[in-house]
Amino acid sequence: MTTEDTTRPARQRPKKAHVARGARVVAVGLASATALGLVGILAEPQRATTGSSNDPAAQPVPTVTGPILRIVVHHPVPDDGDDGNGPSYARPMVRRVDAPSTIPRASTHGSD
């Protein structure tokens, strides 16, 4: 596991949703699929889970070798008072980016 610490540069930003004060954590996890599961591989040793044993999300995930969990910590930014983190079903703002940032990004591609 690797950890990076970044400070977002001070610059003009569009209004964004309200965020809690305090350090931000961006976790990026990559995992490969097993035959019958979406994920069967994590880099960390198996740990006891909390929560109800009937909660499927709390079931232990099998331990296998693999991939990479990278945590990037962003320093907090001023609260600009905006709120609304719920899902939106409006058309998204889509923009081609010619100078991509170094912040972790996803990829879209045909089925693996």
Place this chain on the structure above:
Amino acid sequence: MASRVQVIVNTAVEPDPVRSTMGFLEHLEALWSRFVPDSDISRLNMGAGGPVRVAPETLVLVRTMLEAWSATDGLYDPTLLPILVDAGYGTSKVDPRATTALPASAAVPSHPRECIGGIIVDDDDGTVTLPVGVTLDPGGIGKGLAADLAVARLLAGGTAGALVSIGGDLAAGGLAPDPAGWMIDVEHPIASIGPVMTVSIDHGGAATSSRVSRTWRVQDRQHHHIVDPRSGDESDTDLAAVTVFSRSGHHAEAFATAAILHGSDDVLEYLGSLDLSGVAVSVDGRIIASPDLHGTQSVDAGGPVP
């Protein structure tokens, strides 16, 4: 779903959002996979015309399938599973022991509108009823919907922002780590070429339909999994891949399926008619992008796609 999963979380509240998301996705896999004998989808497909009690998530899945079929005028069709199985895609790509069970009556509906209309989703009883012979395949919408649900779950749990990608079909919501939005590389169908472009979205989803990413060979013939519902045959589209950006992962996935069927001559007109952004790669290597994605840098087409 036999796919790589990527999770990006901004300002997580729970202690291990990636692990809990993976657990949630495994839960959906157990409900929706046609390769799992006792999944809700497998039990529905073997339901022989009677009501089958399913999980709430599966009620959402089936209802989403029906809505997507209607929205795409049938170009996204969840009832084509017998065609895929007959063509050789009855076995999981990652575990040859995992196969699809179909009843003897399974057939592709000759009158899709009537059969789709005969699918009953009863939210009060928690059941779904399929007409005899009708079977459902979550492929083409399941990954996008799973990503939508996973993101919504993270946001409801207090996470400021989240992106979940399942096999390249993804959803994003809340506050992105970058002020410019969620960054998404659109991969070229030929992986060695590198991204076609990078796109940012403020929320919603992205999905790619490709005729070159998931293929198999039966005897001397190469097959792919893009079936054209209008003909009942594998699509002969001249597009290698189409990526669509939309308001949700499942919406993007259904319309990516519909868009690739339009071919290179019509794909932009189709996307424009729906106010969707997208980019396509033709089999001869041309990059075709909606006007809002043209950008200032040219894209290396990379030559024909094998």
